[in-house]
Amino acid sequence: xxxxxxxxxxxxxxxxxxxxxxxxxxxxxxxxxxxxxxxxxxxxxxxxxxxxxxxxxxxxxxxxxxxxxxxxxxxxxxxxxxxxxxxxxxxxxxxxxxxxxxxxxxxxxxxxxxxxxxxxxxxxxxxxxxxxxxxxxxxxxxxxxxxxxxxxxxxxxxxxxxxxxxxxxxxxxxxxxxxxxxxxxxxxxxxxxxxxxxxxxxxxxxxxxxxxxxxxxxxxxxxxxxxxxxxxxxxxxxxxxxxxxxxxxxxxxxxxxxxxxxxxxxxxxxxxxxxxxxxxxxxxxxxxxxxxxxxxxxxxxxxxxxxxxxxxxxxxxxxxxxxxxxxxxxxxxxxxxxxxxxxxxxxxxxxxxxxxxxxxxxxxxxxxxxxxxxxxxxxxxxxxxxxxxxxx
Amino acid sequence: xxxxxxxxxxxxxxxxxxxxxxxxxxxxxxxxxxxxxxxxxxxxxxxxxxxxxxxxxxxxxxxxxxxxxxxxxxxxxxxxxxxxxxxxxxxxxxxxxxxxxxxxxxxxxxxxxxxxxxxxxxxxxxxxxxxxxxxxxxxxxxxxxxxxxxxxxxxxxxxxxxxxxxxxxxxxxxxxxxxxxxxxxxxxxxxxxxxxxxxxxxxxxxxxxxxxxxxxxxxxxxxxxxxxxxxxxxxxxxxxxxxxxxxxxxxxxxxxxxxxxxxxxxxxxxxxxxxxxxxxxxxxxxxxxxxxxxxxxxxxxxxxxxxxxxxxxxxxxxxxxxxxxxxxxxxxxxxxxxxxxxxxxxxxxxxxxxxxxxxxxxxxxxxxxxxxxxxxxxxxxxxxxxxxxxxx
Numbered sequence: 001x002x003x004x005x006x007x008x009x010x011x012x013x014x015x016x017x018x019x020x021x022x023x024x025x026x027x028x029x030x031x032x033x034x035x036x037x038x039x040x041x042x043x044x045x046x047x048x049x050x051x052x053x054x055x056x057x058x059x060x061x062x063x064x065x066x067x068x069x070x071x072x073x074x075x076x077x078x079x080x081x082x083x084x085x086x087x088x089x090x091x092x093x094x095x096x097x098x099x100x101x102x103x104x105x106x107x108x109x110x111x112x113x114x115x116x117x118x119x120x121x122x123x124x125x126x127x128x129x130x131x132x133x134x135x136x137x138x139x140x141x142x143x144x145x146x147x148x149x150x151x152x153x154x155x156x157x158x159x160x161x162x163x164x165x166x167x168x169x170x171x172x173x174x175x176x177x178x179x180x181x182x183x184x185x186x187x188x189x190x191x192x193x194x195x196x197x198x199x200x201x202x203x204x205x206x207x208x209x210x211x212x213x214x215x216x217x218x219x220x221x222x223x224x225x226x227x228x229x230x231x232x233x234x235x236x237x238x239x240x241x242x243x244x245x246x247x248x249x250x251x252x253x254x255x256x257x258x259x260x261x262x263x264x265x266x267x268x269x270x271x272x273x274x275x276x277x278x279x280x281x282x283x284x285x286x287x288x289x290x291x292x293x294x295x296x297x298x299x300x301x302x303x304x305x306x307x308x309x310x311x312x313x314x315x316x317x318x319x320x321x322x323x324x325x326x327x328x329x330x331x332x333x334x335x336x337x338x339x340x341x342x343x344x345x346x347x348x349x350x351x352x353x354x355x356x357x358x359x360x361x362x363x364x365x366x367x368x369x370x371x372x373x374x375x376x377x378x379x380x381x382x383x384x385x386x387x388x389x390x391x392x
Numbered sequence: 393x394x395x396x397x398x399x400x401x402x403x404x405x406x407x408x409x410x411x412x413x414x415x416x417x418x419x420x421x422x423x424x425x426x427x428x429x430x431x432x433x434x435x436x437x438x439x440x441x442x443x444x445x446x447x448x449x450x451x452x453x454x455x456x457x458x459x460x461x462x463x464x465x466x467x468x469x470x471x472x473x474x475x476x477x478x479x480x481x482x483x484x485x486x487x488x489x490x491x492x493x494x495x496x497x498x499x500x501x502x503x504x505x506x507x508x509x510x511x512x513x514x515x516x517x518x519x520x521x522x523x524x525x526x527x528x529x530x531x532x533x534x535x536x537x538x539x540x541x542x543x544x545x546x547x548x549x550x551x552x553x554x555x556x557x558x559x560x561x562x563x564x565x566x567x568x569x570x571x572x573x574x575x576x577x578x579x580x581x582x583x584x585x586x587x588x589x590x591x592x593x594x595x596x597x598x599x600x601x602x603x604x605x606x607x608x609x610x611x612x613x614x615x616x617x618x619x620x621x622x623x624x625x626x627x628x629x630x631x632x633x634x635x636x637x638x639x640x641x642x643x644x645x646x647x648x649x650x651x652x653x654x655x656x657x658x659x660x661x662x663x664x665x666x667x668x669x670x671x672x673x674x675x676x677x678x679x680x681x682x683x684x685x686x687x688x689x690x691x692x693x694x695x696x697x698x699x700x701x702x703x704x705x706x707x708x709x710x711x712x713x714x715x716x717x718x719x720x721x722x723x724x725x726x727x728x729x730x731x732x733x734x735x736x737x738x739x740x741x742x743x744x745x746x747x748x749x750x751x752x753x754x755x756x757x758x759x760x761x762x763x764x765x766x767x768x769x770x771x772x773x774x775x776x777x778x779x780x781x782x783x784x
Contacts, residue, residue: 034438042434046426051619051668052612078470078620081641081658107641107652114655117509220444220662227443227662228470249473249499256730258744260499263506263752266473270612270619272434276443276664342647352650360655 004333008340011305016346018297019384027384029347030323032225033287035389037279045275053248055271061278068281069198069206071214071233073240076269076277077247080195080217083230084112084165086246086267087213090232090239091189093118093162098154098365100140100188101165102132103354104373109167109193110355110364118162121154121365122356124372128314130325130380131174132166134182136368141186144367152186157365163189168197168207170382171322172313176202176210183211191215194233198223199288199320208233218277223291223322223387224284226277229269288320290391295321298383302326307333311380323382331378338381351380396725400732403697408738410689411776419776421739422715424617425679427781429671437667445640447663453670460673461590461598463606463625465632468661468669469639472587472609475622476504476557478638478659479605482624482631483581485510485554490546490757492532492580493557494524495746496765501559501585502747502756510554513546513757514748516764520706522717522772523566524558526574528760533578536759544578549757555581560589560599562774563714564705568594568602575603583607586625590615591680591712600625610669615683615714615779616676618669621661680712682783687713690775694718699725703772715774723770730773743772 019027045051058076066074077083093099095117101109103122110120123136145152145161152161164183166174176192183190194200194208195217201207208214218229232243250264269277302310309327313319328334334350341348354370354377355361411419437443450468458466469475485491487509493501495514502512515528537544537553544553556575558566568584575582586592586600587609593599600606610621624635642656661669694702701719705711720726726742733740746762746769747753 032441032443034441034443038438039435042438043431046430046434049424049426050612051424051426052617053620079658107643107650107656108658111641111655111657220442225444227664228445228658228660249503251499255734256741258499259750261751263503264499265503266471266500266620268620270665272619272668273662273664338648347648349648358651359653 005336005340008337009344011308012341012344012346014301015341015383018294018301019388024345026345027347028386029349029382029384030221031386032220033387036283038276041275041279042272045272051272052270053268055274057271057274057278058269061274061281064278064281065231068284069209069233071206071209072235073233073237075232075240075243075247076274077230077232078267078269079228080215080219080230081108081112082247082265082267083215083217083232084108084193085115086243086265087191087215087232088112088116088118088163089246090242091163091191091212097160097162098157099163099165100137100161100367102167102373103356103370104130104169104351104376105167105193105355106195106352107355107358108195109165110361113165119364120355120361121367122370123367124370125169125376126175127372127375129172129174130169130311130376131172132164132179133368133372134175134178137164137179138182140367141182145186147187150187152188161188163191165191165193167193167195168200170325171197171200171320172311173197173200173202173207173317180210196222196322197320199284201318203316209235212236213239223287223320224277224280226269226273226280229273229277286392287387290387290389291321291385293391294385294388295324298324321385324385326381326383327376327379328381329379334379334381347384349382351377351382353377397728397732400729401736403700404733404736404738406693407733407775410686410693411780416737418737419739420778421741421774421776422613423778424612425779428675430668433667433671434664437664443664444662445660447666449663449666449670450661453666453673456670456673457623460676461601461625463598463601464627465625465629467624467632467635467639468666469622469624470659470661471620472607472611472622473500473504474639474657474659475607475609475624476500476585477507478635478657479583479607479624480504480508480510480555481638482634483555483583483604489552489554490549491555491557492529492553492759494559494765495748495762496522496561496743496768497559497585497747498587498744499747499750500587501557502753505557511756512747512753513759514762515759516762517561517768518567519764519767521564521566522561522703522768523564524556524571525764526567526570529556529571530574532759533574537578539579542579544580553580555583557583557585559585559587560592562717563589563592563712564703565589565592565594565599565709572602588614588714589712591676593710595708601627604628605631615679615712616669616672618661618665618672621665621669678784679779682779682781683713683777685783686777686780687716690716713777716777718773718775719768719771720773721771726771726773739776741774743769745769
C-alpha cells in the first residue's frame with residue numbers, strides 16, 4: 001500500500017491547496033461563514049425583545065425562503081427533523097403504515113418515520129444520484145402492492161404505503177420527474193427530504209418543491225445555518241396553514257384563551273434563530289457560487305486519477321454541491337484515504353452506515369436489493385466543502 | 393355590574409402604577425428583559441462560528457444551570473416540551489402505559505405524555521399550590537392500583553403507571569415532600585414539570601431537583617429566555633448521560649462514523665441559544681428580586697379588596713412568582729375583570745382550559761373529582777409579572 005499511500009498524501013495536499021495556502025491549518029468538512037448582517041440582525045432582535053416564538057424575523061425569513069425556493073409556502077421550524085416529522089403527518093402518514101425511503105441516508109429520515117409510529121421500507125439508490133431509485137420504487141410497487149379503494153396497500157403486511165421519501169443525498173436530487181410520476185400512478189404522496197439540498201435545482205425547480213411537501217435543514221453543518229432550524233415547503237395553502245398550526249402546539253388563535261383541538265408540537269423556529277438565518281440567506285448566492293467553483297477544482301483534480309471518481313451533478317440538475325464526494329475503487333482504499341486525510345488535518349468522512357444495518361431499523365422491510373447503497377457506502381468519501389471567500 | 397366595573401377599573405389603574413408611570417403604555421403579561429451580556433455573548437458566538445449543536449456556551453450554560461439549581465446534572469434541550477418528552481422516556485414510560493398528571497396545566501405536559509404513546513390520568517390540584525394534590529394521588533393509587541412484581545398496575549385497564557408528573561403552576565411548587573413519599577411507596581418515578589418554576593424553591597431545594605428528573609423551559613414568556621430552550625435536571629449520572637445521548641440523535645461518539653443504537657431525537661439546544669441564556673442567567677437573581685417585590689406590591693394592593701384573593705406562596709416555599717395570580721369570587725366577575733384590564737392596555741389572562749376538556753384528551757381517565765381545578769380555572773386571573781428595573 002506504500003505507493004497508494006504516497007499517492008493519497010499527494011491528493012490530500014492538492015485538496016488542501018483548493019481551500020487554503022496554510023499547510024497546517026485544520027480544514028473542516030463544512031463550516032459556516034458569517035460575514036454579512038448576522039450580528040446586526042441578532043442585535044436588532046435583542047433590541048426588539050422579540051427573541052422567541054413570534055417576531056418579525058420569522059415572518060421575514062418565511063417570505064424570503066419562499067421567494068428563494070420558488071415555493072408558494074415556506075414554514076419555519078425548529079430543525080429539519082421536526083420539519084420532516086410534520087411533513088409526514090401532513091401527507092397523511094398514520095400509525096402502522098409504511099413509508100418508502102432509502103437506506104443510504106442520515107438517521108433523521110427514518111427517525112421521523114418512527115415518530116409517526118410508521119415503519120420504513122428501504123429501497124436502493126441510483127449510482128448517478130445516490131438517491132432513491134425510481135426503478136426500484138416501480139418494481140416494488142408493481143410486485144408488492146395493490147390498489148384498494150384508491151389506497152396503495154402492501155400485500156404481505158396489508159399495510160398502507162403512506163408516503164415515499166427520497167433524500168437528496170449530499171445535495172444531488174433524486175430523479176424527481178420519474179419518482180413523481182410513479183407516486184401519482186400509485187396514489188402515494190411524495191415528500192422530499194431536502195435537508196441537504198438548499199440551492200439545488202431539478203431542471204428549473206428547487207428541490208423540495210416538486211413533491212406534495214419538502215423539508216429543509218439549517219443545522220450548523222449545512223450551506224447556511226440558523227444554529228438549529230428547518231423549513232417545510234408546500235404549494236398547497238391548506239397544508240401550509242396546518243403546518244403552522246401543528247408546529248405551534250395546535251393552539252387556536254385567541255387573545256387569552258388556550259384551546260387546542262389536536263395534539264400539536266413545539267416545533268417553532270425562535271425569532272433569534274430566524275434573525276441569524278435571514279442574514280445567512282442574503283449570502284447564499286455567493287456561498288453557492290464558491291461551492292460550485294470548489295466542485296470544479298475537485299473535478300479537474302480527480303480527472304487525473306483513474307482510481308478515484310468525483311461525483312458530478314447529473315444532467316438536468318444544478319447541485320448545491322453541499323458535500324463534494326469521491327468514490328474510491330475499494331473499501332480498503334477508502335479507509336486508507338480517510339486515515340491519511342484526517343491525519344493530515346483535512347477532514348474527510350465516509351457516508352453514513354446504511355440505515356437498515358442499525359439496531360433500531362434492523363427488522364424493517366427491504367423492498368429491493370441494496371447493491372448500489374452498499375457500493376456507495378463502502379467507497380464514498382466526502383471532501384471539505386465549506387463556502388470560501390477566495391471563490392466569490 | 394356598574395359598581396363592580398368601576399371597582400375593577402380602579403384595581404387596573406393601581407396594577408398599572410406598580411409597573412409604570414405611563415398611563416397609556418401597553419403592559420404585557422410577561423416580557424423578557426435584555427440588559428446584560430446578551431449582545432456580547434451572541435457576537436462572541438458568531439465570531440467563534442460555533443452557533444449550532446456543539447459549542448462552549450452549551451457546556452457553560454449546562455454547568456451554570458447545575459450550579460444555580462443545585463442539581464448534580466443539567467442537560468440543555470431545544471425546549472421544555474422536548475425536555476419533558478425525554479425525561480418521561482428516561483423515567484421508563486413506555487407505550488400504552490399511564491402517566492398521572494393534573495388537568496390544570498399547559499397542553500405541553502400532556503402532549504409529552506402522548507409523544508411516548510402513553511395516556512394521561514388526570515387528578516385534581518390543591519387550592520394552596522394549584523398543583524397536583526397528594527391526597528388525590530394517594531386515594532387514586534390506593535383504590536385503583538395494585539403492586540405486581542414491583543410495578544404499580546392500574547386495576548381496571550391493567551396498565552402500568554409509568555410516572556407521576558406534577559406541574560408547578562405559575563411558579564408555585566406542588567407539595568413535593570408528600571408526592572415524593574407517595575411515589576416511593578408505590579414504586580412510581582416522580583418527574584417534575586418545572587417549566588414555570590426556575591428560581592422556585594421547595595424548602596431549600598430547587599424545583600425540579602427532588603423527583604427522579606425535572607424539566608425547565610426557557611421560552612420567551614419565561615423568567616429568563618433562550619428564544620427557545622429547555623433543560624433536564626437529574627441527580628443520576630447514568631440518566632444524565634442518556635439524556636445527552638437521546639437528545640443528540642443517539643449518535644455513538646466517533647470521529648466520522650455514524651452509528652446509532654436506538655431511536656434518538658434532534659433535541660439539542662443550539663450554541664447561539666445557549667449564548668443568550670448564559671447572559672440571561674447572570675441576571676436571574678435581580679429578575680427574581682424584582683418579581684418578589686412586585687408580588688409584594690400586589691399582596692398589599694389586594695389586601696384591601698375582600699372579593700379578590702392574591703395567591704401567595706405556601707409555607708416552606710420560595711416562589712419565583714413567575715405569573716402572579718388572583719382569584720375572583722365568580723367566573724362572571726373574572727370575565728368582567730379580564731374585559732376591563734385588557735381593554736385598558738393591561739394584559740391579564742385566565743388559566744388554561746382544563747386539559748381533560750380539550751378534544752385530544754377528552755377520553756382519558758379522570759382519577760379524581762376535579763373540583764379545585766374547576767374552581768381555579770373559572771376564577772383565576774394572571775397579572776402582569778415581568779421583571780422590572782425599578783425594583784432591583
